[in-house]
Amino acid sequence: MDDGDPRRVLRGATYRGDGAAVVEALGRLESSACLQLGGDGLVLALDQQVVGSEDLADRWIARLRDRDGEGDAELADQIAARLGAPSPMLRPLPVELDALADVLEGDPTSPGGRIDLATGDVWPIFADFLTDMADDEDEEREWLEVPCYGSRPAYRDMEAFIATIDREVRREALETAIQGRGAFRRFKDSLAEDERTRWHGFSEERRRGRARAWLADQGFSVGPRRV
Structure with a gap:
């Protein structure tokens, strides 16, 4: 894996289910370039109660709702549910x-x-x-x-x-x-x-x-x- 490519690191960490590595990778990326990929990683980091994941989650939800592309609202709702909001049916x-x-x-x-x-x-x-x-x-x-x-x-x-x-x-x-x-x-x-x-x-x-x-x-x- 090329540690010089944060997006590749993020993808690998998400695939492995390594929430701590996800949070670390997200700190090296411009969020607007990885809201979907990063959001999936953030969900697993929240499930693992990784330190720093809740702070990231609040920002991620806001940015997803602000961008409002296809699939963004669904992902924002999924992340918000990890913070206690009603879970999508x-x-x-x-x-x-x-x-x-x-x-x-x-x-x-x-x-x-x-x-x-x-x-x-x-x-x-x-x-x-x-x-x-x-x-x-x-x-x-x-x-x-x-x-x-x-x-x-x-x-x-x-x-x-x-x-x-x-x-x-x-x-x-x-x-x-x-x-x-x-x-x-x-x-x-x-x-x-x-x-x-x-x-x-x-x-x-x-x-x-x-x-x-x-x-x-x-x-x-x-x-x-x-x-």
């Missing part, structure tokens, strides 16, 4: 939001996927998957069907990111890059190094937020991961 499910986003925003020709409601595992649907799961054991499982909305949300992310760039000449270059077929490849090839780093965080935040909002619409919240 959602069933906790240990879903990996990145995996869910991959299915929701995958190839538009994809039939989507499923979430195993016993484990939270996200499964893209392929022909061999359908064959393997068409047995007696599958009939006993409970599934949540996941649609595929294709790449349009990701295209809007590129447009929104370009609008944040101060230099007009860079905005115009990237606006040109995303016109027509091959827009995603040209966009990524056109990013400067500092823009690429910021883009990865920007895109991840929005994808996680959309996946969280979709999950809440189905009656679920992101629960603690089983380790």
Whole structure:
């Protein structure tokens, strides 16, 4: 792990369930760049009663509500519930939001996927998957069907990111890059190094937020991961 990349450290700490490392990583990050990812880590830090997590939680809730992007209100409510606010009437499910986003925003020709409601595992649907799961054991499982909305949300992310760039000449270059077929490849090839780093965080935040909002619409919240 590269200790020079606080976002990577945060992601790893959240995945491992290390609340103390989450709080430490959040102290090294600009919160507006990691409200979704950091919020998930903060929930587990609060559950572990890590020193400093409650102070961070108050600020996180305020910033999520102020930004008010997709999934921000749901995450703010989840954090607030750890501080004693009424808990959202959602069933906790240990879903990996990145995996869910991959299915929701995958190839538009994809039939989507499923979430195993016993484990939270996200499964893209392929022909061999359908064959393997068409047995007696599958009939006993409970599934949540996941649609595929294709790449349009990701295209809007590129447009929104370009609008944040101060230099007009860079905005115009990237606006040109995303016109027509091959827009995603040209966009990524056109990013400067500092823009690429910021883009990865920007895109991840929005994808996680959309996946969280979709999950809440189905009656679920992101629960603690089983380790």
